[in-house]
Amino acid sequence: xxxxxxxxxxxWKIYRVGDMEVQALRGLSxxxxxxxFVAIMGSSGSGKSTLMNILGCLDQPTKGRYRLxxxxxxxxxxxxxxxxxxxxxxxxxxxxxxxxxxxxxENAQLPLFYRGLSLKEQRAQAAAALGRVGLQGREHHYPTQxxxxxxxxxxxxxxxxxxxxxxxxxxxxGNLDTQSSQEIMRILDQLNRDEGITIILxxxxxxxxxxxxxxxxxxxxxxxxxxxxxxxxxxSPVGG
Amino acid sequence: MSAFVWxxxxxxxxxxxxxxxxxxxxxxxxxxxxxxxxxxxxIGEGAKQAVQAQIATMGTNVIIIFPGVTSASGVRGSQGSAxxxxxxxxxxxxxxxxxxxxxxxxxxxxxxIVYGNRxxxxxxxxxxxxxxxxxxxxxxxxxPFTQTDVESAARVALIGQTIVGNLFEPGEEPVGAxxxxxxxxxxxxxxxxxxxxxxxxxxxxxxxxxxxxxAERKVFGTSFIGSVGAMFGSTDQVEDxxxxxxxxxxxxxxxxxxxxxxxxxxxxxxxxxxxxxxxGTSETLTMMLFAIASVSLxxxxxxxxxxxxxxxxxxxxxxxxxxxxxxxxxxxxxQFLIEAMTLSLVxxxxxxxxxxxxxxLTTLIAGWPTIISGxxxxxxxxxxxxxxxxxxxxxxxxxxxxxxxxxxxxx
Numbered sequence: 001x002x003x004x005x006x007x008x009x010x011x012w013k014i015y016r017v018g019d020m021e022v023q024a025l026r027g028l029s030x031x032x033x034x035x036x037f038v039a040i041m042g043s044s045g046s047g048k049s050t051l052m053n054i055l056g057c058l059d060q061p062t063k064g065r066y067r068l069x070x071x072x073x074x075x076x077x078x079x080x081x082x083x084x085x086x087x088x089x090x091x092x093x094x095x096x097x098x099x100x101x102x103x104x105x106e107n108a109q110l111p112l113f114y115r116g117l118s119l120k121e122q123r124a125q126a127a128a129a130l131g132r133v134g135l136q137g138r139e140h141h142y143p144t145q146x147x148x149x150x151x152x153x154x155x156x157x158x159x160x161x162x163x164x165x166x167x168x169x170x171x172x173x174g175n176l177d178t179q180s181s182q183e184i185m186r187i188l189d190q191l192n193r194d195e196g197i198t199i200i201l202x203x204x205x206x207x208x209x210x211x212x213x214x215x216x217x218x219x220x221x222x223x224x225x226x227x228x229x230x231x232x233x234x235x236s237p238v239g240g
Numbered sequence: 241m242s243a244f245v246w247x248x249x250x251x252x253x254x255x256x257x258x259x260x261x262x263x264x265x266x267x268x269x270x271x272x273x274x275x276x277x278x279x280x281x282x283i284g285e286g287a288k289q290a291v292q293a294q295i296a297t298m299g300t301n302v303i304i305i306f307p308g309v310t311s312a313s314g315v316r317g318s319q320g321s322a323x324x325x326x327x328x329x330x331x332x333x334x335x336x337x338x339x340x341x342x343x344x345x346x347x348x349x350x351x352x353i354v355y356g357n358r359x360x361x362x363x364x365x366x367x368x369x370x371x372x373x374x375x376x377x378x379x380x381x382x383x384p385f386t387q388t389d390v391e392s393a394a395r396v397a398l399i400g401q402t403i404v405g406n407l408f409e410p411g412e413e414p415v416g417a418x419x420x421x422x423x424x425x426x427x428x429x430x431x432x433x434x435x436x437x438x439x440x441x442x443x444x445x446x447x448x449x450x451x452x453x454x455a456e457r458k459v460f461g462t463s464f465i466g467s468v469g470a471m472f473g474s475t476d477q478v479e480d481x482x483x484x485x486x487x488x489x490x491x492x493x494x495x496x497x498x499x500x501x502x503x504x505x506x507x508x509x510x511x512x513x514x515x516x517x518x519x520g521t522s523e524t525l526t527m528m529l530f531a532i533a534s535v536s537l538x539x540x541x542x543x544x545x546x547x548x549x550x551x552x553x554x555x556x557x558x559x560x561x562x563x564x565x566x567x568x569x570x571x572x573x574x575q576f577l578i579e580a581m582t583l584s585l586v587x588x589x590x591x592x593x594x595x596x597x598x599x600x601l602t603t604l605i606a607g608w609p610t611i612i613s614g615x616x617x618x619x620x621x622x623x624x625x626x627x628x629x630x631x632x633x634x635x636x637x638x639x640x641x642x643x644x645x646x647x648x649x650x651x
Contacts, residue, residue: 058564058644079568086566097561097648101258111565119243158565 003070005165005198006032006055011064013050013221024050025061026221032200034165037192039201039212047221049170052202056089056168057081069165086114090159094171096151098143098158104130105139108157115162129157133187149180156187160197167191169201173208185211248575252582255551266547267587269540270627274591274620275598277533281616282599284525286609295515297435297444299375301478303340303485305471305492308505323467324505327452329495330368330471336491339484340473344371345452347469349460353448354420355407362403364421364448366455372398374474377449382415382430385451393453397426401434402446424458426450481510537623541631544583548576548635559639560647572640580632581625588624592617 013025024047032038042048053059054066057073060081066074069088073081085091090111098107108126117125127139133153143151152172159167169188173181189211191197203209210229217224256263307324327345334343346367353360365371372384377398385396399407399414408414414428435444456465475484485508492506552559559572596617599610 053645056564058648079570082563082566082568085564091564093648097557097564099558099561101254110562113244113247114562114566114568114571116244119247122243162566 003067004031005034005036005069006030006200007065007067008054009065011051011054011061011066013047013054013059014062024221025054027064028218028222030216030223030226032198034198035192035196036214037189037199037201037212038214038216039203039209040216040218041202041204041209042218042224043204046218048202048218050221051218052168052170052200055166055200056091057084082114086111086162088165090156090162090164090167092152092155092159092167092169092172094174096143096148096155096175098151098154100143103140103142104135104146104154104157107143107154108161110158111162125161126157129161130154132160132191133157147180148176149183152176152180152184153187156184156191160191165198167197167199169199171202171204173203173205181208244571245574245578248578249582251575252579255579256582256586262547263583263586266543267540267583267590269536269543270584270587270624271540271591271594273533273536273540274588274624275594276536277529278592278595278612278616278620279598279602280529280532281526282595282610282612283602283608284529285611285613285616286603289611290609291521292515294436294438295511297376297438298511298514299472299474301475301481302374302511303473303475303481303488304509305473305488306507306509307467307469308503308507323464324496325468325471325492326466327368327468328466329492330468332495333471333473333488333491337473337484337487339475339480339487341476342370342374342474344368344374344472345468345470346371346472347452347455347460347467351422351459353403353407354423355417358407360403360406362400362406362446362448364450364455364459366452366460367449368452371472372449374472377435378433379430380433381413382428384430385449390451390453393457394451395424395426395454395458396429396450397421398430398432398449399428400432400445400447402443403448404431421448421450422459478512481512485510533623537627540584540587541627544580544628545631545635547583548580548632549638551579552576552635552639556642556647556650559642560644560650563642563644564648569640572642573636576636576639577629577632580636581628584624584628584631585621588621591624592620595620 008028008030011025011028012023015022015024026047028047028051040048040051050059054061055068057068057076058081060066060076061074064074065072068084071084073084076084099110105123105126108129109122112122112125127136130136130139133156135150135153135157138146138150143154146154167188172188173184176184185208188199188201192199199212201209201212209215213228213230214226215229216226305325325345330343330345334340344367346365348363348365350361351364353362353364369385369387369390379398382398384398385394388394389396397419399419404414407419408417414431417428418425419428420426432445432447432449438444450459473484473488475481488508489504493504496505498505562572596612599612602608603610
């Protein structure tokens, strides 16, 4: 019996700002199974960004346990976390975060760069990943030569190239127009449905969240609500 | 790993090419430092070799012994003013010191020399025949004088190139001509091959050699018969010079009946001593070059560090992304170190090219001899690498310690 992909148990995150103590997460518990498509919603300051950082192994809980794919990540060293990010997690950011003046192929290659693969293998896998997001023929374009939607697709290719068990998308459509947003969401939906990639999506747009099958609302560092919105995700029109 | 290193070098070169102006200004310190070192070491080496060649014109394994100074009521005369060395000293030294392969002696004065309607004031040397072999004089025409010439105090002369140039028409054959030294007629029997400047800068070719006996009896009018201006000895091996010099000192002190507390009434110089003075000069020069090189490489290194710190700040987001996709600390450190070393190496190579060109131009324009050694180029290359490594460490370390969350959020 496989354990859940993500297990958060009583996770606390406490920052100290001068004399003030800020409790960003307050005993949050959460379980996400392999293959789920989850939308995390919440107002700013709710702690959803902190949760994403912990889920993405960019940060560690002050208290509590976080297990990713059976690995206890709450007490690993920075280089070990870097290794987990490289092996298990793909990131998609709101502002794409492509490396400027570097081709789409090289951007998609980046995670493999730190895996010690041969250059030929890196290129082949990166080209394949770009193909999966419909960017074949654009391998040698620079970010400035691509539209916002295309840039975000390069970012998705970069996230996919390592075949991660978890894809974290932090407001992936926040900087995109309606049409591009739909494109990106369709790609994510397809990856989840056809390839069974677990996707956690942070958004504050209801219609974007509607692509997910489960909706978790965070408030004051705790889970406010957690519900299944549909058994099979179906695309719905975005915007109005 | 090697794919990583190659790609990182490629990335570094691309970043350099993108910011040519900035990279150029950053590298300038290294370029100038390395170029200065190469050019000056090349010129220094050339000068050193020229000096060594000059010292070699003194002869092979030569020891020179000057008489002491006169001292009247504590006032000392100039070097060689005393008449403490004699021909019999020289003969005795050769007999008693087996290390000496030969000894010779000479006495000199500046005198007017006349040929036809021309005249010249040249240095006339009365010398023993052995002097010519000790000092490695060779001839472009004619022959040295013989023992018979010495015994008969023959009026024969050997003349140097400067004398030839001043007394004879171009193309005129001096051998066989009769010149007058202090109104005494001398037949020229040989012309000396040129030696050029001495290590002290005097013209070694402005010289006339006549037999010592002739000089003593017919030209100089010496009151102390047998006294010499200087004595010369030679050894077969250069390593024997210090030992021979010490033995000469002992023999001369005994012959001159000097008490233990008395100073030597003569001075001994070996070719090695003279070489050492020159070496000392070039060592000072080398130290100076080293100081200049250190300062310019230091300044260049600080420039590289500065630009890398700017680069780390500018590329904070990129560093965040790299960390997010799995770059470990060492990957980030390597990336910035490689960028620093690429900068300093490109600067070093440009400096080497500039330095070599500078040295060659110096030879071409000023006519100074220069020697470009592979070692200097290797050293310059190595130093620029080390500078890049050293001054890249701090920015690289700083980049690798960024918090990925903050780096990703950086605007």
